[in-house]
Amino acid sequence: MSATTIPDYGTLGQRAAAGLKPKGLSDEQKIARAKQAFIAGIDADMATYLESCIHCGMCAEACHFYLGTHEAKYTPIFKTEPLKKVYRREVAPMRLFNRLTTRDITISDLEDWKELAYDSCTQCGRCSLLCPMGIHIQSMIQVVRNGLAAAGMAPAELQAVSDEQRDKATILGAGPDRLREAVERVRAQGIEVPLDKEKAEIMVLSSALDFLKDEQLLGATARIMNKIGADWTIRSDGFESANFGALSGDKPAQRRISKRVIDAAVATGAKKVIVAECGHAYPVLRWEAATLYGKELPFEFLSVSEYFGQESKAGRLKLKKPSGEVSHVTFHDPCKLGRMGGSFDEARELLGAIGVKLTEMESHGRTNLCCGGGGGVSMLQSADKLRKAAFELKREEVERTGAPTVVTACNTCLQTLEKGKQWLSWDKEIVNLVQMVSENLD
Amino acid sequence: MNEGLYWQGMTLLDFARGPAFRWSVAIFIVGVIWRLTMLILAKRKRLEPPKGAPVAGGTKAVATRSTPPGELYGGLTTLLTRSAPAHELEKNIVFQHYSGYAWHISMFIILFLGTPHMLFFADILGFTWPTLPGWIITFFTVITMGILLVLFARRLMNPVLRKISTWDDYISWVIAFLPFLTGFMSVAHLTPFMDYETMLGLHFLSVCALLIWFPFGKLMHALVIWPSRYKVGAAFARRGVRA
Numbered sequence: 148m149s150a151t152t153i154p155d156y157g158t159l160g161q162r163a164a165a166g167l168k169p170k171g172l173s174d175e176q177k178i179a180r181a182k183q184a185f186i187a188g189i190d191a192d193m194a195t196y197l198e199s200c201i202h203c204g205m206c207a208e209a210c211h212f213y214l215g216t217h218e219a220k221y222t223p224i225f226k227t228e229p230l231k232k233v234y235r236r237e238v239a240p241m242r243l244f245n246r247l248t249t250r251d252i253t254i255s256d257l258e259d260w261k262e263l264a265y266d267s268c269t270q271c272g273r274c275s276l277l278c279p280m281g282i283h284i285q286s287m288i289q290v291v292r293n294g295l296a297a298a299g300m301a302p303a304e305l306q307a308v309s310d311e312q313r314d315k316a317t318i319l320g321a322g323p324d325r326l327r328e329a330v331e332r333v334r335a336q337g338i339e340v341p342l343d344k345e346k347a348e349i350m351v352l353s354s355a356l357d358f359l360k361d362e363q364l365l366g367a368t369a370r371i372m373n374k375i376g377a378d379w380t381i382r383s384d385g386f387e388s389a390n391f392g393a394l395s396g397d398k399p400a401q402r403r404i405s406k407r408v409i410d411a412a413v414a415t416g417a418k419k420v421i422v423a424e425c426g427h428a429y430p431v432l433r434w435e436a437a438t439l440y441g442k443e444l445p446f447e448f449l450s451v452s453e454y455f456g457q458e459s460k461a462g463r464l465k466l467k468k469p470s471g472e473v474s475h476v477t478f479h480d481p482c483k484l485g486r487m488g489g490s491f492d493e494a495r496e497l498l499g500a501i502g503v504k505l506t507e508m509e510s511h512g513r514t515n516l517c518c519g520g521g522g523g524v525s526m527l528q529s530a531d532k533l534r535k536a537a538f539e540l541k542r543e544e545v546e547r548t549g550a551p552t553v554v555t556a557c558n559t560c561l562q563t564l565e566k567g568k569q570w571l572s573w574d575k576e577i578v579n580l581v582q583m584v585s586e587n588l589d
Numbered sequence: 590m591n592e593g594l595y596w597q598g599m600t601l602l603d604f605a606r607g608p609a610f611r612w613s614v615a616i617f618i619v620g621v622i623w624r625l626t627m628l629i630l631a632k633r634k635r636l637e638p639p640k641g642a643p644v645a646g647g648t649k650a651v652a653t654r655s656t657p658p659g660e661l662y663g664g665l666t667t668l669l670t671r672s673a674p675a676h677e678l679e680k681n682i683v684f685q686h687y688s689g690y691a692w693h694i695s696m697f698i699i700l701f702l703g704t705p706h707m708l709f710f711a712d713i714l715g716f717t718w719p720t721l722p723g724w725i726i727t728f729f730t731v732i733t734m735g736i737l738l739v740l741f742a743r744r745l746m747n748p749v750l751r752k753i754s755t756w757d758d759y760i761s762w763v764i765a766f767l768p769f770l771t772g773f774m775s776v777a778h779l780t781p782f783m784d785y786e787t788m789l790g791l792h793f794l795s796v797c798a799l800l801i802w803f804p805f806g807k808l809m810h811a812l813v814i815w816p817s818r819y820k821v822g823a824a825f826a827r828r829g830v831r832a
Contacts, residue, residue: 191628192820192824194627194628195628195813195816195817195820196817196820196821198624198628198809198813198817199810199813199814199817200753200807201807201810202750202753202754202755202758202807203685203689203750204685204747204749204750204753205682205685205686207749208678208681208682209678209681213749214681219748219749219751219752220752222749222752222753224753225749225752225753239627240623240624240627241624241805244805248755248756273678275821275825275832276674276675276678276825276832277674277678277679277682278671278821279671279672279686279689279814280810280813280814280817280818281667281671281814281817281818281819281820281821281822281832282817282821283820283821283824286824418644430828433637434635434637434827434828435637436637437635437636437637438635438636438637440636441636442636443636443638443644444636444637444644445644446644447638447644485830486830487828487830488828488829488830489640489828489829489830490829509677510677513675513830513831514675514677514678
């Protein structure tokens with residue numbers, strides 16, 4: 148029950164990048180496209196944030212990449228500089244004056260900001276909690292990513308998978324066929340998996356990343372769903388939680404990818420769509436998909452730990468407490484489920500039902516420190532050094548709890564914690580919440 | 590006072606607290622209204638139900654969506670709660686945080702509880718209020734100037750601040766500092782090469798400069814802080830998170 152169930156994201160990223168087809172844009176076209184995407188992203192909220200910065204630099208002190216390196220360029224608000232420049236020159240009420248004082252963005256600005264918007268930002272949103280002016284910096288960085296992606300300048304690792312997922316509905320070649328194979332292997336273990344049921348109350352999502360290496364996670368999820376006795380299905384035409392369009396910043400791709408899930412859920416008549424343990428997938432589907440789709444949705448998105456936690460609380464999911472020694476754990480809140488998703492209590496409800504001793508880290512819940520791998524960063528080899536520096540902060544917080552086990556509810560976090568364990572020869576056990584639950588069914 | 594001939598027979602002080610001040614206030618008001626109006630653009634509609642709200646369909650869902658009480662509450666509470674971030678976030682910014690508090694509070698004490706300031710406002714408002722002794726106001730002025738100088742030095746030396754500072758930060762610093770300096774020099778009668786009235790005139794002019802610059806530079810943060818905090822509070826509250 149550890150990261151051995153999921154593949155190494157860095158290796159996957161490298162494999163994907165090798166297949167990227169360049170867009171062949173001139174520098175002028177790149178700048179024009181980036182500007183267009185920046186301006187499209189500036190709504191009333193964004194304009195307010197852009198007007199508000201007092202350049203106090205406090206956001207740096209919330210960012211794991213700045214705290215880990217103390218390099219000024221990793222100050223969160225600095226990562227939005229190209230967007231700020233375009234706002235000042237093209238949109239701001241003071242734009243005529245600003246054109247005299249703010250130089251236009253250049254191709255080298257965009258090149259430089261690739262590292263700042265991708266490698267050094269997991270979009271964890273912690274800076275948005277500290278800014279005294281209340282600037283939602285994380286949402287601004289996503290607009291910077293949108294601009295870079297529109298200019299064809301997103302990292303090859305993310306753009307290649309985004310293109311593949313947009314066009315073929317597969318991730319690194321894994322699509323419906325690989326899902327069917329994985330389902331067969333789970334069924335061979337005696338676990339029922341209702342694949343492609345015509346109608347169901349609940350549609351469960353998986354991810355190619357979850358079954359590229361083995362089918363343990365798929366099996367664990369199925370066991371729990373069956374135990375709850377839910378009317379559920381998994382659809383081969385809309386099973387993928389991950390959205391590489393969102394990670395690369397390619398907004399049209401993001402829209403197309405999330406539409407597949409929505410269409411499948413509508414066809415199934417689902418009331419609930421359960422998103423797999425895939426960090427970014429939850430906020431992308433829960434908080435962005437309907438707006439991109441253009442319609443309110445007739446079902447709700449829940450993360451898998453959120454759903455299981457709710458079922459446990461309602462008494463429909465019964466878990467057993469261990470008879471022997473109580474294990475001591477700490478819980479790493481995935482940023483995308485917690486701070487960016489509002490799901491904190493459900494995972495703790497499950498841990499309570501299993502009966503483990505939970506010691507919280509100093510930064511937990513809404514102020515949790517990111518593991519350093521979210522937002523697609525775990526796939527970027529260029530970000531390895533930064534991730535190591537950021538991970539050190541996480542390690543320190545984990546160490547202070549004294550818990551030998553770290554539980555988390557996101558596979559990217561799990562991957563990152565496992566990687567950190569490898570880097571540091573760390574003696575901690577890293578455990579996936581869904582697998583932990585599936586092993587403690589009553 | 591003949592305003593048509595204000596260049597003639599008018600001292601600097603007369604000019605500063607007369608036409609210069611009136612024009613500055615007018616520019617301040619028009620500028621602030623203009624800049625805030627420019628922020629009220631078409632708001633993007635979010636189609637996802639807020640945390641805890643029912644999904645689409647049904648009267649309950651419609652009613653919940655039209656008045657998002659959670660967002661309103663989240664936005665309003667963040668106006669205040671953001672002033673005191675969680676310990677684990679604040680522990681690294683103690684100096685910036687408290688120095689910021691110290692000089693802003695000091696500024697308001699000087700502005701509203703200094704006798705000459707109260708009398709100036711009383712002239713406009715028509716009523717008076719108790720003030721603090723002059724020496725206390727002078728003390729706060731010195732403290733404020735001291736903090737502002739330290740913060741200025743910090744902006745010049747701290748790598749993060751150097752990276753993100755713009756011309757606006759330095760102009761705004763000078764504009765914010767001058768009223769304290771000229772006010773202090775007037776009260777302390779430190780008026781080299783000029784009489785007291787001229788120094789007081791310069792004090793008024795420094796305030797005029799502040800009023801004129803206010804809507805166009807970062808001093809405007811005194812107003813945009815509120816919609817910004819509200820919006821971040823509401824955005825997080827929508828997701829069921831306290832900002």
